[in-house]
Amino acid sequence: MNPIQPLSSRREINVAEPVSPALERVKQMLFQPFDLGKWFVIGFCAWLAGLGESGGGGFNSGFNHGFNRGVQSDTSLRHALEQARDYVTANLYWIVPVAIGAVILLLTLGILFLWLNSRGKFMFLHCVALDRAEVVEPWNKFEREGNSLFVFRLVLGLCGTVLTLPLLLFIVVTIGRMILRGEPDVAGIVLSIGLVLVLVGIAIVLAIIHKFTVDFVVPILFLRGGKCLAAWREFYRLLAANPGQFVLYLLFQIVLGMMIGIIVLGTILITCCLAGCLMMLPYLGTVVLLPVLVFKRSYSAYFLAQFGAAYDVFPPPAKVPPPPDPLRQPA
16 A cells, blocks of 8 residues: 655646546446446446435515415315324324334334445445456455444434434424414524524535545545544545535536436437436436446546545556567577
């Protein structure tokens, strides 16, 4: 492993520069030559890596008048809510066990998907970095790193739930009470709007942490091994020393997302929605979108590689020996 270069000795970090090698990686992996079997194997790793993942007017007295008039004139909504409340109260003896069972089932599936997804992140990076269509080797090789990533993401998800669930429940209860009373509560509305903004802020922070974890911490774990927290500490040093570059990275991701969306939409229209139908199918949709997924995984890895050879997940190209000199006489 090459020693980490000091940041001052590295060339300037550019968010646009990784686009070209990422496109070349897509061409090299998937089209030179085209191998459908390779697509399905790498597509399985990509599918596993994405398993379970998905993405005004002013306030014035006119609003109060419209809200009050609309709620008072529509008593059916309040009546329906009251009926629902009475029904739930009368049937708690079976609703509570069913709800608890459903929650346990969903949590179990969510945890299972998160565990598989965490291992899949390394499997897909293994395929992209080494240009290999392999499943068993990376599954076994990155067991420790995948489990550490799983624990980190599980704890992060629990922290996010603890922070957001009380706020969400309070907003729902506040709005429900206003609907049942049939009149607006200015203080409740203002407080609910403020809490919604807090929820949005928490969601953005969690999304950024998830983005940095997948795009940069996973490659560091891929290279170093060990625990996710240690890799995060190493990445945080990069982030603290180069905040502007990573802000530009996030902004450029928005631009790339828009461009990719336009290309995908154009493909769907050109194929008369056939590609869109295929993209909706589990696993097969991932195989269809494999060039996009390989590009995104390659782009973030090439961006990280700009910080030095110690952050480059791609092996150096093999040196081709020079052709023999026909004029040179053998010894």
